[in-house]
Amino acid sequence: MSYNILKGKKGIIFGALDEKSIAWKVAKRAHEEGAEFVLTNAPLAMRMGEIKRLAEECNAEIIPADATSVEDLENLFTKAQEILGGKIDFVLHSIGMSPNIRKGKTYGDLNYEWFLKTLDISALSFHKVMHVAEKQDAMNEWGSIVALSYIAAQRVFPDYTDMSQAKAVLESIARNYGYRLGKQKKVRVNTISQSPTKTTAGTGVGGFDAFYEYADKMSPLGNASAEACADYCITLFSDLTKLVTMQNLMHDGGFSSMGISEDIVDMISK
Numbered sequence: 001m002s003y004n005i006l007k008g009k010k011g012i013i014f015g016a017l018d019e020k021s022i023a024w025k026v027a028k029r030a031h032e033e034g035a036e037f038v039l040t041n042a043p044l045a046m047r048m049g050e051i052k053r054l055a056e057e058c059n060a061e062i063i064p065a066d067a068t069s070v071e072d073l074e075n076l077f078t079k080a081q082e083i084l085g086g087k088i089d090f091v092l093h094s095i096g097m098s099p100n101i102r103k104g105k106t107y108g109d110l111n112y113e114w115f116l117k118t119l120d121i122s123a124l125s126f127h128k129v130m131h132v133a134e135k136q137d138a139m140n141e142w143g144s145i146v147a148l149s150y151i152a153a154q155r156v157f158p159d160y161t162d163m164s165q166a167k168a169v170l171e172s173i174a175r176n177y178g179y180r181l182g183k184q185k186k187v188r189v190n191t192i193s194q195s196p197t198k199t200t201a202g203t204g205v206g207g208f209d210a211f212y213e214y215a216d217k218m219s220p221l222g223n224a225s226a227e228a229c230a231d232y233c234i235t236l237f238s239d240l241t242k243l244v245t246m247q248n249l250m251h252d253g254g255f256s257s258m259g260i261s262e263d264i265v266d267m268i269s270k
């Protein structure tokens with residue numbers, strides 16, 4: 001169902017790799033709600049991905065950018081403003097990758113070069129995005145910037161290894177840049193802490209099926225789907241949430257408030 005709540009808004013959406021991506025669902029919903037936006041992803045991912053199909057469906061242009069490269073981001077923000085004909089109202093940062101997780105390294109055996117890469121791709125890129133937006137004065141007043149996080153920033157999920165630190169840094173960057181952009185331009189910055197979701201990044205984490213099931217059984221509303229996450233992102237881009245900023249917002253069906261659930265007790269007692 002469409003409410004046209006993003007009519008007239010211009011955005012940049014990072015991280016749509018394939019149909020399962022959270023950013024893909026956000027793009028579809030933003031288009032339904034009347035937004036205009038550009039899509040962006042790492043050049044390598046775009047060769048593999050199906051982003052062109054999404055771009056056609058959403059009448060959007062694609063601008064490749066490695067989110068760790070300030071130069072690429074400068075080009076992205078410049079071109080996005082040219083294409084969209086003005087400043088930006090919303091940005092979605094939906095980016096995460098850990099070479100250590102990809103290569104199956106345990107927490108006690110991390111490769112530190114890769115650890116730095118994890119932090120650069122999954123957290124510092126968020127700072128770089130806002131740094132470039134600030135330098136170019138690219139955001140409209142009352143704009144909204146959202147990044148996606150995970151509860152491993154606060155709790156221990158052993159297989160999430162160095163991504164846990166990346167998410168903690170990401171959430172801290174949201175608060176600190178949220179202060180800065182709030183004072184400068186009334187731009188809000190938040191992270192959404194999303195339930196485990198069956199995407200390429202999600203299912204790449206060891207033991208994913210088990211903790212997906214576990215989270216589902218712990219949460220009174222069950223795991224939040226990628227579609228539900230997209231709906232939540234739309235509310236945060238809309239004018240209905242103008243004073244929400246510097247928050248890590250739990251979008252997890254209640255998981256983060258639980259100690260133990262009857263479903264888990266039943267499972268263990270069997």
Ligand SMILES: NC(=O)c1ccc[n+]([C@@H]2O[C@H](COP(=O)([O-])OP(=O)(O)OC[C@H]3O[C@@H](n4cnc5c(N)ncnc54)[C@H](O)[C@@H]3O)[C@@H](O)[C@H]2O)c1
Pocket residue numbers: 014015016017018020021022023041042045065066067068093094095096097121148149150193194195196197198199200201202203
């Ligand atoms: N899937 C989950 O269980 C889950 C749960 C909570 C949070 N998240 C977060 O949601 C976000 C989106 O992930 P997803 O689950 O949709 O998976 P996904 O694999 O579809 O998306 C990850 C994206 O990051 C992009 N990316 C990687 N390196 C990049 C770079 N250098 N520059 C630009 N883009 C780059 C990839 O190309 C891909 O599009 C991530 O931040 C992830 O950590 C996912």
